[in-house]
Amino acid sequence: MAEAHQAVAFQFTVTPDGIDLQLCHEALRQIYLSALHSWKKRFIRFKNGVMTGVYPGSPSGLIVVVGGYMTYAKYAKIDPSLGLVTKMATHLPIRKCITEDNQRIVGGMLIGTGVWAIIIFIMRNILKSLLSWHGWMHSAHGSVSMKTKIWLVLVKLFSGPKPMLYSFQSSLPHLPVPPVNHTMKRYLESVRPLMDDEQYKRMEGLAKDFEKNLGPKLQWYLKLKAFWASNYVSDWWEEYIYLRGRGPIMVNSNYYAMDFLYVFPTHLQAARAGNAIHAIMLYRRKLDRAQIKPLMVQNTIPLCSSQYERMFNTTRAPGVEEDTIQHVNESKHIVVFHKGRFFKVWMFYDGRLLLPREIEQQMERILADASKPQTGEEKLAALTAGDRVPWAKARSEFFSRGKNKQSLDAVEKAAFFVTLDDTEQRYEPDNPVQSLDIYAKSLLHGKCYDRWFDKSFNLIVFKNGTMGLNAEHTWADAPIVGHLWEHVLSMDPLKLGYAEDGHCKGKPHPSLPGPQRLQWDISDECQSVINSSLKLATDIADDVDMHIFPFNNFGKGLIKKCRTSPDGFIQLALQLAHFRDKNKFCLTYEASMTRLFREGRTETVRSCTIQTCDFVRAMMDEKQTKEERLRLLKLATEKHQELYRLAMTGKGIDRHLFCLYVVSKYLGVDSPFLKEVLSEPWRLSTSQTPLQQVDLFDLKKHPEYATSGGGFGPVADDGYGVSYIILGEDLINFHISSKRSSSETDSHRFGSHIKQAMLDILDLFDLNKKVAN
Incomplete structure (x- = not known):
């Protein structure tokens, strides 16, 4: 049973003898402990600020x-x-x-x-x-x-x-601005395999004209910005790619992360939520104290940590023309959604963080609550799933005063959002394809009204104890959320654990105040907006075609024996699979990171290259010899690694072109070249989900603790979105998305092409016996 809890510090009555004060010692004690907790956090932040400032x-x-x-x-x-x-x-x-x-x-x-x-x-x-x-990136593999x-x-x-989490921030170099002529040369090289001679000659003319005339002027402004700003890309990237987008962020921007593939720690929904929420709050405490070790390449070269700052207590607030990121320094509660009701749950009591069994106790109270949703409450969150302008106007008109404002503040200022889902999801060995596909779609969009898509992330716990995340993309990229998720998955069954009956370890609190039901007053006009947003969101969700499959024929271990980069190997397989699927090549996006620089985010690796296309044609030509195919494969993977290094070291082309375009808009000048470049669709969008904290998972001893990874929605109407995670030596999980409405795509068909392409490429190395073993 959920109940509102109000702590009254004192009561008073007027008597003939004067005012009689009746102090409530428990309430005063809680106020004292709360103040003590706040001052401790302030002191820790001050101390960490000093330590980081002098590092x-x-x-x-x-x-x-x-x-x-x-x-x-x-x-x-x-x-x-x-x-x-x-x-x-x-x-x-x-x-x-x-x-x-x-x-x-x-x-x-x-x-x-x-x-x-x-x-x-x-x-x-x-x-x-x-x-x-x-220069260290150019060392041959295995030699320094x-x-x-x-x-x-x-x-x-x-x-x-x-070093602490933010110790290296002031020592990281600024992202350099590449020369215009270098960007033009490499852009033309990237589109050459996708154009016939006439199309290429026309594009070459546009590029040369831009390089000679408008380009140098735009470049001057960009260099001026790079001189003053910490990063010449990141603020514009956040604003124009994310915050100014007026379409739905559900599916189009938000992404998801899955639970373990084979392990089910408990069947109790409340217990799984208890451990997961406690682990997340422990991570937030470490984050507040900057005690998370900064990620370092080769345990030496630091990566930028700025994206961690807005992981918690953050929401994307809608605006008519542009959204804003709202972040508060302190939040002591979460908001939980269950069967159309919203509950505010305090995470602290007696001046300490609630223990897993106490959080489970709160979840049990919510699950046992038999009250019905208030009018309009059940599908309220659909506003966050639809277009941004109607949501912004509704927020201003219907949620700017009274109980609606108070309840919305509770949601938006919560540490994060939790959904106790009333469906059951998990990987089923007897039905592997359909079970994983439905599971992924549930995490990506759910019912379109049971996740608050504006929050930095949603924790979703299903009825059978399986769980996952849905994350908003503006504030950070997937590796940041992945770092948190790795911590949660490693803490949950191994360190926190469960009792024999499936409950969290420990005992319920005898006097813990219950969750507080949020109150809403949803008018008929507001309900009309909610229903419109829900219809649009449902159409988007129904159009998503997901296919998730574990590829366990071989993994990183065998690919390394081919003396080939695992990522390059997979990217070649994707190109071969795509050609077999559509009988043509397409502009391909592979996400890379620029976190070697201060406030770096991502860069694009254009992985469909001349060398890649030559290799794919050789694979499609039955007359080609295995030796020639291997030679072309080596050239293609070397080119891919070169492009990846250039992207990581600030010499990519797409963020540079994007910023040149933004400057041109500020100056009010049109560039036919930039306009055409920025409108080209990415019909194959790919991303590798890295396993960053490998020390947390010993997959050799415990292969059952492999995670399913995560994925995202399709980027183009007639294209594919592919996410993959390399787990241990023998497993690669693929997440494929497309749109059912496109006659050109089919996620399951593309998945079968990927499987066959992986096997066909491996077959070039004569390692069939090892695959069988």
């Missing part, structure tokens, strides 16, 4: 340097400040107290502090210069040059000890 130095280093100078000045009987303290003392009221010894001590303190600051400044800039070199070894040692030397 790679430290306060202890300041004490050593200043103490050394003060001692030296006192016993050597010299004034390190060269009379500066004396001159300052003549203008201060304390000049009578400044003795000769004191002058030396104060002088040592001032000079020591200055030397310490200079040392930090020098170390930080040396580290920044070191991190600007990316002497130059790279020396560079790695220097990076470690100047990185300082025990």
Whole structure:
């Protein structure tokens, strides 16, 4: 049973003898504990701010340097400040107290502090210069040059000890602006295999005209921005690609992450929610304290951590012309949706975070609540699934005052959103295809009104204990959410665990106040907007064709024996599968990251190259020899790795072209070249979900703890979206999406082509016996 809980600090009555105060000690105690918790968080944030601000130095280093100078000045009987303290003392009221010894001590303190600051400044800039070199990426696999070894040692030397999450932010280099002529050359190279001679000649003319005339002018403004801004791409990318989009974000922008593939820790919905929510809140506590270790390539080269800042307490608020990201520093509650009702659940009591069994207790109360949804409440969240303009107008008109505003604030300022889904989802060995497809669609869009798609992420827990995430894309990219999800999956069955009866470990709290039911007053006009949004969202959801399949014929282990990049191998398989599916090549998007730079997000690898197309044609030509196919495969994978390195090191072309286009719009000039480039559809959009914390999952000993990965909706009306995750040595999970309304696509057909392409490429290496084993 859910109930509203109001803590009243005191009561009073007026009597003939005066006012009689009746203090409620429990309420005062809770207020005290809440205040203590808030002040602790403020102190920790202040301390972390200081530690990050002086990194790679430290306060202890300041004490050593200043103490050394003060001692030296006192016993050597010299004034390190060269009379500066004396001159300052003549203008201060304390000049009578400044003795000769004191002058030396104060002088040592001032000079020591200055030397310490200079040392930090020098170390930080040396580290920044070191991190600007990316020659290490060109080392052959399995071998490291002497130059790279020396560079790695220097990076470690100047990185300082025990870095916190944000320690490297000020040392990361800024994203460079590529030269216009380089971008034009590489763009033309990327579209050459997709155009006939006449089309290419026309595009070449447009590119050369742009490079000679308008390009240099736009480039000047872009370089000016890059000089002043931390990152010349990220703010415009967030604004124009995400926040200014007026269409639905459900399916088109939001993405999902799945549970374990084979393991089902408990069948109790409330218990699974209890452990998962507690694990998420533990992660948030570590995040608030900056105790999460920054991700580092080869355990040495840091990646930007700025995207973590808005993981919690964040929502995308709709606007008529542009949405906004709203983030609050502190949120002590979550909001839970179940069977059309919204509940506010406090995550703290007695000045501490609720334990898993106590959170399970709150979920049990919500599940047991038999009350009906208020008028218009059940499908309210469909507003977040439809077009943004109707939602923005409805939010302003119907949710700006009274109980609606209070309840909406509770949702939008919650740490995150939870749905206790009333359906059952999981991988079924007897029905593997349909069970995973339905599971993915449920996470991607559900019923279109049972997820709050504006929240930074939704935790969905199904009736049978399976769970997953649905995440909003604006505030961060998938690897950030993936890092959180890896933490939750590793904590849930292994560290937190369950009792024999499936409940969370521990005991329910005897006096824990229950969840608070949110109150709404939804008018008929508002219900009309809700129904319109729901209809649009339902049409979008019904059109999504999902296909998820675990590819377990072989994995990374066998691909490495082919001396080929696993990602390059898979990308070639996707190109071969796509050609077999549609009998043509298409512009292909593969997501790469630019987090080697400050505030970096993503870049595009255009993985359909001339070399890739040559290889695919050879595979389709029955007359071609295996040796020739292997030669072309090697050229194609080498080209792919080169493009990936260029994208990661700030030399990609698509973000540069995008920013040039934005500048042209600000200047009010039209560019036929940029207009055409930015309108080209990505009919094959691909992304690898990286397993970042491999130490959390020992898949050799426990292969059953393999996750299903995650996926996203189709990008083009007549195209495919493909996400894949490489798990351990022997498993690759694929997530394929397309639209049922397109006569050109079929996700299951494309999936079968991918399977066959993977096997056909492996067959070139004569490793069939190892596959059978």
